[in-house]
Amino acid sequence: MTAHAHAAHLETSTGLDNRKVAIWTFIGSECMFFATLISNYLVNKGKSLVGPFPHEPWTSPAGQHFEPIFEIPLVTLGTALLLFSSLFVVLALSGAQRGSRKALIGWLGATIACGVFFAGMQVYEFTHFVHRGLGFTTNLFGSSFYTLTGFHGTHVAIGVLWLATLWVDALRGKLPPAKSLNLEMAALYWHFVDVVWIIIFPVVYLIQ
Amino acid sequence: MYILILPAFGIVSEVLPVFSRKPLFGYAAMVFSGVFIAFLGFGVWSHHMFSTGMGPLADTFFALSTMLIAIPTGVKIFNWIGTMWGGSLQYRTPMLFAIGFIAMFIIGGLSGVMHSSPPADLQQTDTYFVVAHFHYVLFGGSIFGLTAGAYYWWPKMFGRMLNERLGQLHFWLMLIGFNLTFFPMHFVGLHGMPRRVYTYPEGLGFELMNQIETAGSFVLALAFLVFLVNIFQTWRKPRNAPADPWNGATLEWAIPSPPPEFNFAEIPTVHGRDALWEQKRQRGGPLPEPARVSGAGIHMPNPSYWPLVTAVGILAFFVTLMMLAKIGIWAVIASFALLLLGVYKWAYEPAG
Secondary structure: OOHHHHOOOOOOOOOOOHHHHHHHHHHHHHHHHHHHHHHHHHHOOOOOOOOOOOOOOEEOOOOOEEOOOOOHHHHHHHHHHHHHHHHHHHHHHHHHHHOOHHHHHHHHHHHHHHHHHHHHHHHHHHHHHHHOOOOOOOOHHHHHHHHHHHHHHHHHHHHHHHHHHHHHHHHOOOOOHHHHHHHHHHHHHHHHHHHHHHHHHHHHHHOO | OHHHHHHHHHHHHHHHHHHHOOOOOOHHHHHHHHHHHHHHHHHOHHHHHHHHOOOHHHHHHHHHHHHHHHHHHHHHHHHHHHHHOOOOOOOOHHHHHHHHHHHHHHHHHHHHHHHOOHHHHHHHOOEHHHHHHHHHHHHHHHHHHHHHHHHHHHHHHHOOOOOHHHHHHHHHHHHHHHHHHHHHHHHHHHOOOEOOOOOOOOOOOOHHHHHHHHHHHHHHHHHHHHHHHHHHHHHOOOOOOOOOOOOOOOHHHHOOOOOOOOOOOOOOOOOOOOHHHHHHHHHOOOOOOOOOOOOOOOOOOOOOOHHHHHHHHHHHHHHHHHOHHHHOHHHHHHHHHHHHHHHHHHHOOOOO
């Protein structure tokens, strides 16, 4: 992703850098991907034959009692931090473009911290749900929930890895304003991951 | 599945105009229907699962999207026929395969529309009728199209023309063998012969059709043997293919066969579609054979192994993940490390 590796870019007829067109195209295909998973969740919503269920308690025929599975406050905190990280990455990009190393390293670090918290929250959440009896193959809810949120979590984890790589670049002084497009592409991906969560959060957690 | 047919659509759209001596009919409609198919192609996949009980909502959605995708596909078929209409057709091997593609793909497309209705599909699913359908689109469609492309671009890729006589033999054996093998499957399928079962009881009336299919499959194998012989013979001939053996319309025929690694020593200025035909028309005749120029001074990107390492890493990661229970977590971690190594080395590689 270093700019010197792509120093000889041709002028394009759109006037857009081809790397930027590439990341937008990639995001376009990601939209299709998440649209499929969200549709899958909605189509199978409320069709689970056995519990545990997301919003209602359930007692199995054997008499075992299951509480509703979701814990909204923790996810809300994760959501809020993820949304703030979108702001932080904009501030980091602004720092990178102005050549302010301090702003770049600070805000990018804050973005990464939020991402790490969100990913960690999800690991905790998944572990907790499994302990409470919701496995990947327990019911339709489990399968569609883990597939959708798990793929989103994977995207967050890859985003953290990508941003952390650029953060190390910045620390080593290898992210000058001339190369700020490297961060801009990662930021576009990060915003996308956030926007998808803005849809997933109400669809999965809030709508009963 | 549409990802498999779109390249063949593109190949046929290149081959047909050249051997009809006419520009592609309805170019813009062709492009937009291609884009539309690529887009809709994301939203049809559950038509493979109508019999699994997805429920009326999903059944309806995927039935509608599947019926809808027949429209741009039909636009393409009519435009290909329109391209040939009134042209001076030259029945060289690539053209034969392209025409074979259209005919076979129409049959596969028609049975495809029959499957798009869930109630009809419930009758046909898991029978040989489905096997017939998907061979008409994948073999009659994709493979015929790819073979047309192979004969068409072989001189450009390798500098040697494939033998025309063997090519014609290949085409007719393939067309006959293909239809003998797969057409009777429509009948045995509708008579109720299930797929994925290698045998059937005597006296159900399947014998004759299945014997024809078996014979047809040998003809089909023979067709590919002819192709292999053609490739082998061609390999031993000198590299003397001209730059423009087919009187081509597009710019790849303006450079020597095989092309130098930098392709164009000077980036050509394009003023319209079918740019090479336009150049020939302005000159009033064929262009002179392009000279092989030295590539000295032309900047080429450094060759790199890291994309390959990345690709191998991705494959290894998902294969080991699937075999997690058998081979353990360390194999997964090792292949993920290989994937990361490839990505980072690729990203940070200095390019010359």
